[in-house]
Amino acid sequence: MATxxxxxxxxxxxxxxxAIDGYGSDVEKLKDRSLLYEFLDSYPSALGMTxxxxxxxxxxxxxxxxxxxxxGFVIIAESHIxxxxxxxxxxxxxxxxxxxxxxxxxxxxxxRRVFALKEVKQxxxxxxxxxxxxxxxxxx
Amino acid sequence: MATxxxxxxxxxxxxxxxAIDGYGSDVEKLKDRSLLYEFLDSYPSALGMTxxxxxxxxxxxxxxxxxxxxxGFVIIAESHIxxxxxxxxxxxxxxxxxxxxxxxxxxxxxxRRVFALKEVKQxxxxxxxxxxxxxxxxxx
Numbered sequence: 001m002a003t004x005x006x007x008x009x010x011x012x013x014x015x016x017x018x019a020i021d022g023y024g025s026d027v028e029k030l031k032d033r034s035l036l037y038e039f040l041d042s043y044p045s046a047l048g049m050t051x052x053x054x055x056x057x058x059x060x061x062x063x064x065x066x067x068x069x070x071x072g073f074v075i076i077a078e079s080h081i082x083x084x085x086x087x088x089x090x091x092x093x094x095x096x097x098x099x100x101x102x103x104x105x106x107x108x109x110x111x112r113r114v115f116a117l118k119e120v121k122q123x124x125x126x127x128x129x130x131x132x133x134x135x136x137x138x139x140x
Numbered sequence: 141m142a143t144x145x146x147x148x149x150x151x152x153x154x155x156x157x158x159a160i161d162g163y164g165s166d167v168e169k170l171k172d173r174s175l176l177y178e179f180l181d182s183y184p185s186a187l188g189m190t191x192x193x194x195x196x197x198x199x200x201x202x203x204x205x206x207x208x209x210x211x212g213f214v215i216i217a218e219s220h221i222x223x224x225x226x227x228x229x230x231x232x233x234x235x236x237x238x239x240x241x242x243x244x245x246x247x248x249x250x251x252r253r254v255f256a257l258k259e260v261k262q263x264x265x266x267x268x269x270x271x272x273x274x275x276x277x278x279x280x
Contacts, residue, residue: 017159056196056215060192062190067239071215073213075213080222080224082237089153091153091268091269123265125263127159
């Protein structure tokens, strides 16, 4: 007589996404390309993430002169950190999207300190996919 | 006698961020660099957004072999579209972050169609900053 077992296998891709809107920042910090580059370059490793590109920082100026600002981006393993600044609005938005869990409170404080934010608003999203696979195994 | 008026001025930066997690996609579509590039290249103008960089698409392979995938990104005026695919998980995440309002339902349907998604989960965030400035104006 053969015996059968059911083998359960759980796999999971877990992603945490922290979106931050920051207000009342320092205009000089929001104009500072080096500060933004340095943040994008160093912050992934502070969170235990792995950069897979160099950061990219560029200046945008469009139809509404007061909406000019910097945009910065770094791709990390299957996720990213992005920043857009609006110096004339003293406003910034930062997205930290990671394939590893991280301390949201600490990240929020770090972003607040680096960009001298007076107020912040944040959204935290738990993203990803998981599944339970069941397989019947026959033991002779 | 002079007359005084109070002049009110409202300025606003309005940003809409749609985050999508898509499940049950077609593995071939999630591996297709050309499809992803074409999406990042053409979709901003379909939403009335202005690209300020060319799209960037790269392949990631890390410690967990099944978590390999494509990452793609395009910066648009003060915002961005990003995509990360996980072909072996039939999973994708897409962020459409725009300085213009757009039809969330249509964007969701477009993403669902392009990447052949069976199920989606989404988050919509209204981001940005506004302020009411009051100024006293003296009329002689």
